[in-house]
Structure formats: structure tokens, C-alpha cells
Amino acid sequence: MTQTAVTQTALRYLPLVLIAIAWEVAARLNIVDAxxxxxxxxxxxxxxxxxxxxxxxxxxxxxxxxxxxxxxxxIIVGGGLGLCMARSRLLDxxxxxxxxxxxxxxxxxxxxxxxxxxxFGDGSKILLIFxxxxxxxxxxxxxxxxxxxxxxxxxxxxxGARRVRLMWDVVVPSALPELLNGIRTALALAFILLVSxxxxxxxxxxxxxxxxxxxxxxxxxxxxxxxxxxxxxxxxDRLYQLVMQWLLQWRE
Amino acid sequence: MDGQGQIxxxxxxxxxxxxxxxxxxxxxxxSLEVRPREFMALLGPSGCGKSTLLYLVGGFLPIEAGxxxxxxxxxxxxxxxxxxxxxxxxxxxxxxxxxNILYGLERQGMPRAEREQRAQAFIDMVGLRGFEDSYPSHLxxxxxxxxxxxxxxxFDPDILLMDEPFGALDAQTRSLMQTELLSIWKRTPKTVIxxxxxVQEAVYLAERVAVMSARPGRIKAIVETKFGNRDPSxxxxxxxxxxxxxxxxxxxxxxxxxxxxxxxxxAS
Numbered sequence: 001m002t003q004t005a006v007t008q009t010a011l012r013y014l015p016l017v018l019i020a021i022a023w024e025v026a027a028r029l030n031i032v033d034a035x036x037x038x039x040x041x042x043x044x045x046x047x048x049x050x051x052x053x054x055x056x057x058x059x060x061x062x063x064x065x066x067x068x069x070x071x072x073x074x075i076i077v078g079g080g081l082g083l084c085m086a087r088s089r090l091l092d093x094x095x096x097x098x099x100x101x102x103x104x105x106x107x108x109x110x111x112x113x114x115x116x117x118x119x120f121g122d123g124s125k126i127l128l129i130f131x132x133x134x135x136x137x138x139x140x141x142x143x144x145x146x147x148x149x150x151x152x153x154x155x156x157x158x159x160g161a162r163r164v165r166l167m168w169d170v171v172v173p174s175a176l177p178e179l180l181n182g183i184r185t186a187l188a189l190a191f192i193l194l195v196s197x198x199x200x201x202x203x204x205x206x207x208x209x210x211x212x213x214x215x216x217x218x219x220x221x222x223x224x225x226x227x228x229x230x231x232x233x234x235x236x237d238r239l240y241q242l243v244m245q246w247l248l249q250w251r252e
Numbered sequence: 253m254d255g256q257g258q259i260x261x262x263x264x265x266x267x268x269x270x271x272x273x274x275x276x277x278x279x280x281x282x283s284l285e286v287r288p289r290e291f292m293a294l295l296g297p298s299g300c301g302k303s304t305l306l307y308l309v310g311g312f313l314p315i316e317a318g319x320x321x322x323x324x325x326x327x328x329x330x331x332x333x334x335x336x337x338x339x340x341x342x343x344x345x346x347x348x349x350x351x352n353i354l355y356g357l358e359r360q361g362m363p364r365a366e367r368e369q370r371a372q373a374f375i376d377m378v379g380l381r382g383f384e385d386s387y388p389s390h391l392x393x394x395x396x397x398x399x400x401x402x403x404x405x406x407f408d409p410d411i412l413l414m415d416e417p418f419g420a421l422d423a424q425t426r427s428l429m430q431t432e433l434l435s436i437w438k439r440t441p442k443t444v445i446x447x448x449x450x451v452q453e454a455v456y457l458a459e460r461v462a463v464m465s466a467r468p469g470r471i472k473a474i475v476e477t478k479f480g481n482r483d484p485s486x487x488x489x490x491x492x493x494x495x496x497x498x499x500x501x502x503x504x505x506x507x508x509x510x511x512x513x514x515x516x517x518x519a520s
Contacts, residue, residue, distance in 0.1 A: 151342040154312050158330040159407060160359035169355075173346045250346045250387040 038220045043227065046220035055209065056228065063194055063205040064232075066122055070129025071190045075183055078134040082141025082179070083171060086148075099138060107132035107189070111197045125197050125205070132193045133186035140182020144175025177251070180244045187240055191233045256323060257410040257443035259286040259309060264318035266304055278304050280468040282318070289441040293454035293477075295503060296464030297510035302447045305469065306413050309445065310336050323410065332360060335409035339416040341396040343388040349399050350375065350384040356407035374402040377436070394425035398432075405436065414446045418453070427484070430457060434482055451500045456487065463502045466510040473502055 020040055026032050027039035050056040085092045110131060114124040148171050156170045198207025206229050213222040266279040278301040286292045294302040307313045309320055311330040320327040322334065330336075335356075343352050350371055357367035375384055378398040388396055397417060404412065418426040434457060437444065448454050454461045455477045465472045477495055479486050486492050 149342070151338050151340070152344060154307075154310070154330065155336065155338070155342045155344075156355075156359075157312075158310060158332065158334060158336050159356035160332050165359075170344070173344070176346070250389065252389055 035219060038223060042220045043223040046218070047224035047228070050221055050224055056225065059204050059206055059209045059225075060228070060232075062122075063198065063207070066125040066205065067129060067190045067194045069122075070126045070193075071133050071183075071186060073126070073130045074133030074137050074186055074190075077130075078137030078182075078186075079141045079179060081134075082138040082143075082182075083145045083167065083175060085138070085142050086145030086175075087167070087171065099135065102131075103135055103139075107193055108196050111200055114197075115201050120201055120203065125194065125202070128197050129190050129193045132189050136182040136185040136189065137179070138182075140179045140185075141175055144178030144182075145171050147178070148174030177248060180247065184237070184240055184244070187236060188233065191229065191236075195229060257288040258323055259284075259411065259443060259445070260321040261285070261305070261309070262319050262321070264305070264308060264315065264320060266301065266308060266313070266316060268304070277468040279308075280470050282469065282471055284462055284471055284474075286443055286445060289443055291437060291444045291446065291457060291459045293458035293461045294445060294447045294464060295451065295454045295461050295499065296449065296469065297466055297503065297507040298449055299510055299514070300464045300466055300506065301469030302449075302464050303415050305464075306336075306415050306445060306447050309411075310334055310413050332356065332407055333409055334411045334413055335404035335407065336413040336415065337397070337400050337404050337417045339419045341388070341393075341400045341420075343396055343400055343403070345388050348385050348387055349380055349391070352388070352399055353403045353406050356403060360407055370406055374406045377405075378402045378432070392425075393421050394429060397421060397429060401433070401436075405440070409442070411443045411445070414444060416447050416449070419448070419450075426453075431484060433457065451503060452487070452496055455492065455495050455499060456482065461499060463499065464506070466506045467513060472506065475499055475502070 023037070024040045027034055027037050047056070081095065085095055107128065110128055111124075114128045114131075118124040118127055152170050152174065153166060156166055161169055194205070195207040195210070198205035199211045200207075202208040206225055210222055210225045210229075213219070213225060261282055261284040264279060264282040265277070267275050268278040269275045282305060294305065296302045304313065308315055309322070309327065311327045311334070315327065344355065347355065353371045353374055354367055357370060362370070372384075375381055378401060380395060380398055380402070383391065383395065388399065391399065397420075401417070418429050421429060430453060444458075446454070446457055459476070459478050461475045461477050462471050463473045463475065464470065475495075475498065477499075479492065
């Protein structure tokens, strides 16, 4: 990175630094109740403790496993489904009403349902995240594939591409920009569904830890976990955007 | 080599059925024979179905009535014997110039070393050396069409189908591309069907021009436009200007009819 790029990045995140300072000052001067909002420095100490005794890492790994398993399945199944729907009228007719019906449903309403089916462990969380993330991925793949330019398909066919090749060489890359946007939405949704399902029914994970620390009065620790989740969500999104930029470098 | 590149179109009709609205007869009773290695232009007003006819020969649209025989075989699907170049290039935007040109060669199963060499030869031929690794979005219109032309020529189809290939280019680039196409065609003669609504372009490039009528498209006349030596200097000769006039007279009535029927459609 050049010096100006560093300065620009620093300036961009300056508001966050200011809020952090305001937080510390407000808590130290008792402008807000120290119980409701412990000073940021104490949150940092609690964070270091949670890392040292392994709690944050253990619960974190459990959570990330659930999030990425659910998201990964949603990308494979939802992406495939969306592409096939765009190519097959019959499948489109059959699945589209289901997607429309399922789209506005708050996926958190399914938390008790997935628990009923798969119990309190990883399975129910992965299923919930999978179901929730499927929707934006499927819609992204479907719209992207439907928007693929027919002259590109014709060109590829005249050069000898058939069926699977045509799908892989033309339809998938045509759908890629919208598909990748759908996956980005799904990534954010995965974190939301993860924490809310763990808060309600779980014995490990970020959500469980937040709930547990909150209910036992360790508010510094609770904030530490909340900030960790926020940071991980942010980092995942930034990283994803870099991957997206790299995959779509042919545009502009 | 008998019949290589020959195209026979017999009594072809085509109805255009929009998803909403009523069906329109686009092509009516078209019969046309294109000889091996002939450069034929399809000239007509916009909406006369000349591109549709080209797509039928390409095998992209189903043939509903009549038949089209290419090199002795009835057309049923697209194939690498018929290369196509579109007005808006139809390059794969996610592939570089080189990868676009390599694509057809890969699909033909050409060994790697051979196809790399061949792709480079065609990149050089159309003057794109130095732009091999550029994506289409970074190229000018003329360079995109050169890439598209190289991509199609590289897999060596007997027949070249060109759908208003220079219609999206500015006047100077268009005239350069026309000359370039002629010189390529002289070196490696192929059967060409060249769709255009530009009379001068048709007369300059083609050996014969099939003039189509306004919708429903019919073959109104077939005019010989063979000139001894086709280089840009003929554009100012008396013969050339007279030929353009002759064809323009044939097309003008159709263009007016096409305009009137468009207005009717809008009014109703």
C-alpha cells in the first residue's frame, strides 16, 4: 500500500475511533450507567481473558463451522437450483412459487422447527442457515442466468459447445455478477441466523456465549463477544468483496 | 471438395411469435442458392427478416417450413462448419482476447501447442498483437470486432455468416474493416453471407447481392456486383456508382414500405 492509501484507509475508519473514544470517556465519567455500558478498556481486558481461557476460540470455532457449513451448502444447492431453474421451464414453474412463498418469511421463525427436526446441536443451526441463505443465492443465480445474452450462447454453440459445457462456459460466468451479489447477502444472513439461533437454543457458539455472559452479569465479556462477532462479520464481508473484485476483474 | 461451403435455401417461411401480441410472418417463400466460396450480401430495410434468415442458416432458430441444406446436409443445429460474427461482437466478456480466440479451437479438440500457435497467428493477422491479454471491456469497437472475426476465422469454418458486423462501428473504422475483410477473404476464400442495410457496403464487398423486400421478407432481386479489382479506389468509379444507384432504387421502395408499416403498427 502506498502512503496515501494508508492515510485514506485511516481516515475512512476515523469515525469508529472517535466513537470508541466517546464510549470510553462516557463510561469513565459515568455519563451512562457503567453496568449498561462498561468502559471499552474493560471490555478489551475481558476479551483477552476470554481468549486466554479458550472460551472465545472454542465457541467461535463451533459457530464458524456452523455458519460456513450452512452457507457452503446453500451456495452449492441454491446456485445449482437457480441455474437449472433459469434453463428449465418445468423446474421454474415448480420451484418459483415455493421461492416466492418462502422469500418474505422471517427465517428466525424456523428456529423451533429446525430444533424439532434436528435437535439442539450443529444440525439444526446448519439447516437454518442453509435454508435462509438458499433464497438470495438461488435468486441471484436465477436472475443472472436468465439475463445471459443469447448471442453468447449461440456463439458458443456454433463453436461446438453443448449442454454441460454450455452451462459451465457461458451461463455460469454470465450469471456470476448477480450470483456473487446473492452470496454476499447470504453471508450477512448467515451471521444473523447463526447468532439468533444460538442465543435461543444452544450449548455453545457465539450466541450462546453472549446469552450466558449476559445472564450471569459479565457484561464486559458480553460486549467483548458482541464486538468480536461484529468484527468477524465485517472482516468476512471485506474479504469477500476482495474475492468478488478478483473474480469480476473482466468487468468495467 | 465438391459442394464445400454451398448453401441451398428452399421455400423457407418463418413466423415470428412474440411472447405477447400476434404472430407476424417474417419470411415468406425464400429460395436462394449461395455458391461455394461466394461472397453474398443480404440487403434489405430493417425488420425485413434478413438477420432471421441468417440465424436459420446458422441453425439457431428452428426451420418451420421449407429446408436449408448446407454442404449437402439439412441444417438442424449450429455447427462449426458455419462461423458467425454478430453486430455486437458477442465476445465472452470474462475471457481475454487470446482466450476468446482459443475457445473455438479448444472445442474442436485441437492440441494445446497447435492452438496456441494458431491463436497467435490470428491475433497477428487482425493486428491485435500487444492486446492478447486485454479483456473486451478495455477494447474499442473496432478491436472487439477484429477479435470476434479472428475467433471465428481461427476455427476455420467453410461458411462465414455475418450479421451487420460493421453496423456498430464508426465510419472510418467500418471502411478499414471492410477492406480488411476483403483481403482476408481473398487469401482464404470462404462462403460468406453478409447481412447489411448499407447499399454501398453490399456493392463493395459482395459478388452478388440478394435484395429483400419489406416484411414479410421475400427475395426481390439478385444482382451481380462483381468488380474486377475490389479495392477502395473503385468506390469512385462510374460503374460502382451506377451499381449503387441501381440497388438503391430497388431498396428504396422497400424502405418506404417498411417505414409505413412501422407507423401503422404504432398507430394501431
